[in-house]
Amino acid sequence: xxxxxxxxxxxxxxxxxxxxxxxxxxxxxxxxxxxxxxxxxxxxxxxxxxxxxxxxxxxxxxxxxxxxxxxxxxxxxxxxxxxxxxxxxxxxxxxxxxxxxxxxxxxxxxxxxxxxxxxxxxxxxxxxxxxxxxxxxxxxxxxxxxxxxxxxxxxxxxxxxxxxxxxxxxxxxxxxxxxxxxxxxxxxxxxxxxxxxxxxxxxxxxxxxxxxxxx
Numbered sequence: 024x025x026x027x028x029x030x031x032x033x034x035x036x037x038x039x040x041x042x043x044x045x046x047x048x049x050x051x052x053x054x055x056x057x058x059x060x061x062x063x064x065x066x067x068x069x070x071x072x073x074x075x076x077x078x079x080x081x082x083x084x085x086x087x088x089x090x091x092x093x094x095x096x097x098x099x100x101x102x103x104x105x106x107x108x109x110x111x112x113x114x115x116x117x118x119x120x121x122x123x124x125x126x127x128x129x130x131x132x133x134x135x136x137x138x139x140x141x142x143x144x145x146x147x148x149x150x151x152x153x154x155x156x157x158x159x160x161x162x163x164x165x166x167x168x169x170x171x172x173x174x175x176x177x178x179x180x181x182x183x184x185x186x187x188x189x190x191x192x193x194x195x196x197x198x199x200x201x202x203x204x205x206x207x208x209x210x211x212x213x214x215x216x217x218x219x220x221x222x223x224x225x226x227x228x229x230x231x232x233x234x235x236x237x238x
Contacts (some may be wrong), residue, residue: 199223
């Protein structure tokens with residue numbers, strides 16, 4: 024069929040469709056719509072695929088893994104022991120201090136413990152309690168760290184923190200710290216570190232004479 028006749032036939036089809044369609048439909052009919060070639064398969068392949076979203080862009084806090092330090096938060100836990108209520112048990116391997124409450128329960132605190140070479144174990148009693156204690160670094164410590172002062176007044180900048188419980192006749196203490204990141208670590212020279220809120224809580228719960236077992 025000659026080209027002119029082909030075009031005329033096409034126009035006739037368009038006019039026929041337009042006459043049959045509703046006015047709204049007729050307004051949308053155009054030569055571009057009818058005669059423009061469809062996109063080829065090669066053109067479609069060139070378009071980047073849209074990634075399929077399988078999860079929210081921003082996960083809620085509850086969906087995220089808990090922070091590591093959360094396991095050191097003070098909490099009541101089940102704890103089976105033969106020790107009497109009121110006894111303090113320091114588990115240096117697990118980095119926990121337990122205050123036995125009785126009835127199979129204990130208050131558990133996260134702690135920082137001695138670095139390699141300074142570990143120790145034993146049973147003592149709390150012989151003194153001090154609020155915002157001053158600190159006199161032992162001679163051996165000052166020999167290792169000559170920059171340390173001979174004495175440091177108690178306060179927020181003091182390494183012993185807000186409270187200290189002295190253990191027997193040893194140089195070791197259960198005390199606070201102004202470095203919460205040390206909880207769960209092996210960094211001290213033998214003392215047991217707790218965040219200030221926790222050592223204050225423990226200080227208020229245990230009297231002088233409390234039995235302390237370090238394992």
